[in-house]
Amino acid sequence: MAQYTRVAGSVGLITLQNPPVNALSAMVRQGVVDTMERALSAPEVKSLVICGQKETFCGGADIREFGTKMSGPPLTPLIHAIEASTKPVVAAIEGVALGQTGASRGDSGSTAS
Ligand SMILES: CC(C)(COP(=O)(O)OP(=O)(O)OC[C@H]1O[C@@H](n2cnc3c(N)ncnc32)[C@H](O)[C@@H]1OP(=O)(O)O)[C@@H](O)C(=O)NCCC(=O)NCCSC(=O)/C=C/CCCCCCCCCCCCC(=O)O
Numbered sequence: 001m002a003q004y005t006r007v008a009g010s011v012g013l014i015t016l017q018n019p020p021v022n023a024l025s026a027m028v029r030q031g032v033v034d035t036m037e038r039a040l041s042a043p044e045v046k047s048l049v050i051c052g053q054k055e056t057f058c059g060g061a062d063i064r065e066f067g068t069k070m071s072g073p074p075l076t077p078l079i080h081a082i083e084a085s086t087k088p089v090v091a092a093i094e095g096v097a098l099g100q101t102g103a104s105r106g107d108s109g110s111t112a113s
Pocket of ligand 1: 020021023024059060061062063064070073074075076077096098099
């Protein structure tokens with residue numbers, strides 16, 4: 001899943017929650033879609049931060065779903081929705097950040113879209 005909280009008044013925080021590595025399962029992708037919609041429609045929220053729980057950003061695709069029938073929202077439209085966001089979206093990356101285009105493991109850092 002993805003948990004939505006509001007921090008520091010105007011910042012919406014979306015936390016990827018899927019132990020052990022916050023991989024992008026169907027539930028997580030749906031959670032990001034839902035929480036993005038909620039945050040974008042909240043006038044008091046001016047910007048968004050996406051992070052992972054427990055010092056791990058994201059392990060990429062959920063390998064436990066490989067070989068099963070795919071469900072949930074596809075990834076590409078989700079990425080496009082984040083990139084098209086009318087509010088700034090920042091990824092707060094700690095630990096592993098894996099995905100289709102590469103991998104990294106760092107102490108901390110952030111990227112903005
Ligand atoms: C570096 C690691 C992540 C961690 O290493 P380490 O700290 O040493 O720990 P480990 O002992 O290796 O692992 C700990 C436990 O975590 C489990 N684990 C690890 N990775 C995953 C994972 N990705 N998913 C689930 N579980 C994971 C591991 O099994 C251990 O469990 P346990 O303790 O034994 O029980 C390291 O583990 C590592 O490198 N993992 C592999 C990461 C990986 O291969 N990720 C996939 C990368 S490829 C990718 O992301 C591709 C993306 C393309 C899009 C995919 C989008 C999702 C599906 C979309 C469905 C719809 C498609 C529609 C079409 C479209 O939209 O395009």
